[in-house]
Amino acid sequence: MNFDTRKYVIISFFIITGLMYGIKLFYMQVVDVDTWKLEAQRIAEKRREITPPRAVVFDRNGNKVVENKTYYNLMMVEEEMIDFDTLAFGKLLGMTKNEVLDRIEAIKEGEGKYYNPHTKKKQTNYQRIRPYAFLKELTADEMSKIAPHLDRFHGFYEEVTSMRNYPYSSGANILGYLSEVNQREIDNDKFYKPAYKIGRAGIERFYEKEFRGKKGVKYIITSARQNTVGSFEDGKYDTTAVQAKGIVLGLDIDLQAYGEELMKNKKGCIVAIEPSTGEILAMVSAPSYDPNLLVGRKNINKYYPKLVGDLNKPLFPRPLASEYMPGSTFKLLQALIGMQEEVIYPNSGFPCNKSVVGCHNHASATSVTEAVKHSCNPYFYAVTRRIIQQGKKKSSFEDSHIGLNIWAKYMHSFGLGVKLKTDITGLRAGNIPDSKYYDHWRGKGQWKFSAIRSISIGQGEVQLTPLQLANVAAIMANRGWYYTPHFVKSIDGKGPHPEYLVKNRTMVDTKYFPYVVEGMRRCVHEPGGTAPMARIPDVVTCGKTGTVENFKLVNGRLIKKPNHSVFIAFAPMDNPKIAIAVFIENSGGGGGTWAAPTASLVIERYLKGEVKSKAKEKRIMDAKLSLWK
């Protein structure tokens, strides 16, 4: 029998196999090539994003207020941990053997679990071959003690990170702090990845985009163990990370620190503005905290709950968000509006009759200037009555309705009752009541001036933030206009934002201001004025005190609490350099007792660089006010 034809079976096996493989290769490498190219990219090419350190912040004098400090993470890769001596390692880190093991266990569990459809089991995201931070955010000092011994422990290495540092430890409520992004932020903005830091408060939050800089991208080739093997195509597509340019604030960090010193053991605020530019020189919120306490996850975990739980609310930015009744400082505005509306004249006089509102003992004011000096309650009651009930309608109810709205419009032009466009988050608008407000609370046509008279002396429903009040001081200094108060002077030499170069005019003509301003001068410098303690040698200061009565509802009964002490001022009288508002909560006494001297100390410090009135300084610093808890 001849089996030679069987060679064809074998030959056809060879040929069919060759053809089949050729076809399959053609399919894979030519037809379906994109699928595999994508898969190859997914496997071996990694896009590493490099986040630059955040922008450095300077104050108006070029002092570095916020900088970046290098920190280290101690990384571990379990797969590479050979002959791991937990005892010796723990000793190096100051931990016990069990603590080391617990930490590793915590890392494994902390990575979360997911459902694996292949094994049909829930399994952890943790992988032996990936690096995880065994210890986070070690300082250079701590790391220098560990690093020399790390070669004994395979699988451990150091990684450099950067964190914020605040050399002055002040201005926390202005600067804000950073913390890790949450899932919503990751979803909303592609810039963020898990564990990225984002500005959580203050200007860090408001200027997040300006602070974070431009990310760099590096395309690398990675191994199956996720190690970098080389750069992709010699870095042809790589871009470098660009740190955001330096940010210069209008803040004077020395003044800020001094203000915080003065406000120790008190609750309240100091806001100082440079009237000619609208730059905020200092914004003290008392009590405050050291911004370095909220740097890094470790610190945040430790201190944040304490700060949140503190009954004095150090995290609360009072100057921006705390709405106070302005008290007598409000009278300046009533006088100006009255003159502008021509319901009073600079030399109008009203008797201090104390019939409707109380007053302290002084001679009846015969002019606006004198009324401001004495802060005469009946005078301003009368002025405001004339503003609000101008006699345009027969019914005094309807008349008040119209008058109040005119009055509110004036107030809005002073930046009150509206949110200022200041470059910080957490601002509140305060409250300037208008007809709608009272219609809502009291019923339409159910109220007239006599019902709402408290607003004439800055009590009742009127509420403003200290920042707004400081802006009023700046308006006084400028005699009728203001630049929106702002923090950032320039970014990368450019600035400020065009919005802050727009002069906002109030509805009161400049010609009416000198009468009020003169009253403010007398208030400080003349006998019988309410703020003699605000005097500074060689400087003409204009100021106005406020004493805010406040009540609190406790168990259904109104309890009168100690007065707030308020003072607004600017100096010098001609060509003013600083406008200021000071609030001291529940200090007792009047505006002249606590707020006025505090303001004068800040002004003195700013204008002269030092404070000569040591006795005054000591008195303020030693004072423990505001029902301190």
Add this chain to the structure above:
Amino acid sequence: MRKNDSITGSFDWILFGLYLVLVVFGVSTIYSVAYNPENPSIFSFDEIYGRQMMWVGISLFLGLLVFLIDSDIYRKFSIPIYLFCLALLIIVLFMPPINGARAWLGIGPFGIQPGEFAKIGTAILLANYLSSFNVKQQNGRTVLVSLAIIAIPMLLIILQPDAGTVVVFTAFFFVMYREGLTFDPIVLKIVNIIPGVRFKSTWLGTHFIPILFVVVFLLVITLIVGHTPLLFDAYPGHEFSGYWRMFAALLTTAIIGYLLMRWLFSKRDARRAFIVAILGFSMSVLLTATVHSTFKSLPSHQKTRIELWLGIYEAEEGTGNVGDGADYNRRRAMTAVGSGGFTGKGYREANIANTKTNHVPECETDFIFSPWAEERGFIGSLVLVVIYSIMLLRIVAIAERQRSKYNRVYAYCVAMILFYHFAINIGMNIGLVPIIGIPLPLFSYGGSSMMSFSIMIFLLLKLDSQRKDVLN
């Protein structure tokens, strides 16, 4: 017996040329894959390319040695050589295991694998047995003795265990088939048990080996390909299930097979070829459908076991692999091959199949086709497939021109062993064959495989060069 004056006699330069081309391609790929800038010299023995150069040198020396010895010696000493190989296979079982198998004899990188050399010993003895004068091809006894010659080393290798080499030993079944050995007596005995059935011969028994091969191959392919549906990016929602792909592939194969048979056979046979194609196609479809439905009806734990064996899923534990763990090795190798594209990424530009990135494990040995395909693209891959195919056809041509049956059987043994290695190795790199760890002949890194394939081919060249001296 007449001796040729020239030592080379009528030397087959084509086969030798193909051999050299493959060796050079192989070393260049190993160099690319394992390139270490600290030891850039190809002769640096600290690196695997340096060691491979050494193995190539040793292999060429052994080849020369084989060539210098008279070819008759191998025939006469076929039984001692075979027994020596068996002895080595027994000794190796007492060696310490490396990677879970007692396959290595010797120390470290200079060890040898007796399993590789046992193929040669078996080939020589099988050739010797089948060419003996007293062997009748149609005899059941012949089949059993041949099977025994193949099965003894196979069993010893199973004990190591080295599944890949065991599979390769089934290559000898095809040689038996070519030589007319038939399983018909065995099949008939079973079939004729059925009352009323009296077959004199069955087609199944006569062509038992190739049919078995086709059945196993289709079974495996069905299970692998049937799992992965083809998705069209342009038409989301439309998918082409793996079984439809199988159907399409079978249809294509049937048409190509029919055309080939028409071309190869005489006109009279063309009609028969048509019937064979139709019959083969419908049987394959039936088989595929059966496998599919059987597999679907299996309990899930058995499914998983089969999937693991096929390499569709890889056991996750201890692999250290990143990612899903499913089908890891095959998928990585396929990624390397597929991402090569038409022209490839360029020499030493492979990112996936690279010992440094190590995305494809064993990319210098079992998976060496993937760096080659990644770097040289479709053109390079096709060139390699064509070279191997030409080499195989050349060996068949050499086999068929032999006067001595001994030479022919040996040549077919070489052809079939090379075919198995080629088909399995490249097949698993392109996802057509389950992962079976055997090297790509003359290409993969490794001393034993280099030496054994070299000896195999040089012995063939020697036999061929002296073919005219032999009287059948």
